[in-house]
Amino acid sequence: MxxxxxxxxxxxxxxxxxxxxxxxxxxxxxxxxxxxxxxxxxxxxxxxxxxxxxxxxxxxxxxxxxxxxxxxxxxxxxxxxxxxxxxxxxxxxxxxxxxxxxxxxxxxxxxxxxxxxxxxxxxxxxxxxxxxxxxxxxxxxxxxxxxxxxxxxxxxxxxxxxxxxxxxxxxxxxxxxxxxxxxxxxxxxxxxxxxxxxxxxxxxxxxMVKYSCNDFHALKITFANEMARLCEAMGVDPFEVMDLVCKDTQLNISKAYLRPGFAFGGSCLPKDLRATLYLAKMRDVELPMLGGIMQSNQAHLDHAIRKVMASGKRRIGMIGLSFKTGTDDLRESPMVALAEHFFGKGLSLLVYDPEVNLSKLLGANRRFIEQHLPHIGCLMKNDLEDVMAESDVLVVGLADPKVVDGLQRHLRDDQIVIDLARLPDRGELRGEYLGLCW
Ligand SMILES: NC(=O)c1ccc[n+]([C@@H]2O[C@H](COP(=O)([O-])OP(=O)(O)OC[C@H]3O[C@@H](n4cnc5c(N)ncnc54)[C@H](O)[C@@H]3O)[C@@H](O)[C@H]2O)c1
Missing domain, CATH: 3.40.50.720 (NAD(P)-binding Rossmann-like Domain)
Structure with missing residues (x-):
């Protein structure tokens, strides 16, 4: 040529x-x-x-x-x-x-x-x-x-x-x-x-891919360097730690956690991140990137809140309450934070989560929900259909097949779906569909 x-x-x-x-x-x-x-x-x-x-x-x-x-x-x-x-x-x-x-x-x-x-x-x-x-x-x-x-x-x-x-x-x-x-x-x-x-x-x-790649590279280098500064302060060999981190090709060096979705939460990531930052603070180690993570996660939650509030509707149905599909762990779930916000704003709220059975919640999990959503008993319904029947907006945090099937069968044209989980077959839903960032 x-x-x-x-x-x-x-x-x-x-x-x-x-x-x-x-x-x-x-x-x-x-x-x-x-x-x-x-x-x-x-x-x-x-x-x-x-x-x-x-x-x-x-x-x-x-x-x-x-x-x-x-x-x-x-x-x-x-x-x-x-x-x-x-x-x-x-x-x-x-x-x-x-x-x-x-x-x-x-x-x-x-x-x-x-x-x-x-x-x-x-x-x-x-x-x-x-x-x-x-x-x-x-x-x-x-x-x-x-x-x-x-x-x-x-x-x-x-x-x-x-x-x-x-x-x-x-x-x-x-x-x-x-x-x-x-x-x-x-x-x-x-x-x-x-x-x-x-x-x-x-x-x-x-x-965009070019920016995404270069930003990701900068993020990786900074992560390794922040870990190294913390390791140094803790008397740990940073190479030994990072070599092992990189050996995990299931969760660390893999596609895992790189799919756009809703904010993170649960009983491990927020608490361990906070403990890491506290360790650093006690040793005068500056970790601005790790320190910015919770703020970024909150910005993501606020983004979802703004999308729901912008609908102007007052009857909200939340599908999913735990921090991810397949668990009943409600601790630090961003879905609970969303529910708290809607409840605090005086919106009418109903919640469905097939994994969460209030009577079976125990220990720290029960204490967390009692503290954050004391009225949870009145908000939760056992049937998806009941929540859908009384909601103008459905905030979906679960891509569970039962949920997808229920949405396909019972959604009405006048309802809005705000999808936090990237539902499969979302193009086939009735009503107005809004993805969180897509
Ligand atoms: N350097 C890298 O490793 C790398 C990798 C991937 C992408 N990029 C991107 O590729 C682009 C080029 O990067 P680079 O590092 O090769 O840049 P560079 O600054 O080394 O070279 C750019 C060249 O363009 C010439 N130039 C300016 N105006 C011109 C014109 N009107 N006509 C002809 N030539 C002109 C300059 O004189 C210079 O020689 C940038 O957008 C950069 O972000 C760079």
Missing amino acids: NISIFGLGYVGAVSLACLARDGHTVYGVDVDLGKLALIGEGKTPVVEEGMIDLMQQVVASGRVSVTPDVRAAMVNTELSLICVGTPSAANGSQDQSAMLRLARDLGAFMREKSTKHTFVFRSTLVPGTVEEVLRPIMESESGKHDGVDFHLCFQPEFLREGTSIRDYDQPPFTIVGASCPEPVELLRQLFGHLPCQFHRTSIRSAE
């Missing part, structure tokens, strides 16, 4: 070298003439393992050209990878000035081009940028249309500086966000041979 690459920093230079190595003809474009001169001489503009030899080899092959001229690069190629920098602005927002300038230039040159062209944005871009910012610029500059005369798509880059050639050849996955199949097929030709899964998604999701 004939490919142009705009922006020859870490991402662009490594892509240029690897694509040329794989037999493609590549035109590199940058506004930095120093970088162009280096590449022209077979030298690398970035310090990366393997790049000195690779750049020398691909430039000698004759498959690499460099130019500051956008038009020359576009005329000679059918596909462009756009890899210009998108640094932070002083206020933390994304500085897109280089990208906007380039989009205007690319659009202007697209006006002259009579053949189709595919533009693949590889720079990290805040969600919505391609569709709401770059597409209008390029359509108005070119007088042509995305999806007809040219294609725009977004393919996040996952390489890491220091191991970027290896990461180019073995990425965690290839993700292409596109609104039609043509650019996806072109990218499949280019990257489909890589030993990883290839996913097509919406442009916005592809933009």
Whole structure:
């Protein structure tokens, strides 16, 4: 393929070298003439393992050209990878000035081009940028249309500086966000041979995935470091602890706990987190990330409260009271916190939970509910149907098959379902459906 690459920093230079190595003809474009001169001489503009030899080899092959001229690069190629920098602005927002300038230039040159062209944005871009910012610029500059005369798509880059050639050849996955199949097929030709899964998604999701991945990486590093500071203060070897933490591939290094849903609660996580934070406080160890968890959990609970209150309805039916499906443990259940809030606001409240039998609750579990919802006896019903019959809004915290079946059979058109549990077959429900964050 004939490919142009705009922006020859870490991402662009490594892509240029690897694509040329794989037999493609590549035109590199940058506004930095120093970088162009280096590449022209077979030298690398970035310090990366393997790049000195690779750049020398691909430039000698004759498959690499460099130019500051956008038009020359576009005329000679059918596909462009756009890899210009998108640094932070002083206020933390994304500085897109280089990208906007380039989009205007690319659009202007697209006006002259009579053949189709595919533009693949590889720079990290805040969600919505391609569709709401770059597409209008390029359509108005070119007088042509995305999806007809040219294609725009977004393919996040996952390489890491220091191991970027290896990461180019073995990425965690290839993700292409596109609104039609043509650019996806072109990218499949280019990257489909890589030993990883290839996913097509919406442009916005592809933009968001990149942020989600980087935020997750930052979170993981910070978690390990906060644990290390606490371990040091406790005289514990942090490597021994974290090595063991990572050996649990069932709960720790796995999909577990990574599905969006309702707030956490129960008899373990909140109390153990509090005890961890107290340990740290007693030893003057700062753990701001762990310290922010309960606050974030409360924000999630408040989000659910706002959704229910925004309905304007006053008869609330709660389905599920325990902290997760399949248990009668009510201790620190966020569903109990929700019920407390609705009750405190004077709303009419009924509750159904197939696992919770008030007469069988014992010990700390009974004490917790007596303290937080002393009127629980009057609120709980044994039948889902009874709760549904007398409610305008159903707040569903259980994805239990019996609950799903009951909702499908008895829900009325005038009722609202606020789903905290991501119910299966939610599209088939009558009434108005509102997911917690979906
Ligand atoms: N560095 C990484 O490891 C990495 C990994 C994944 C994603 N990303 C993302 O990829 C993008 C590029 O990152 P980078 O580290 O390679 O950036 P970089 O700052 O090293 O390079 C960007 C290049 O773009 C050039 N440029 C600016 N305006 C231009 C224009 N109008 N035309 C042509 N070239 C222009 C600059 O001169 C510079 O050489 C960023 O959005 C970044 O967030 C970076």
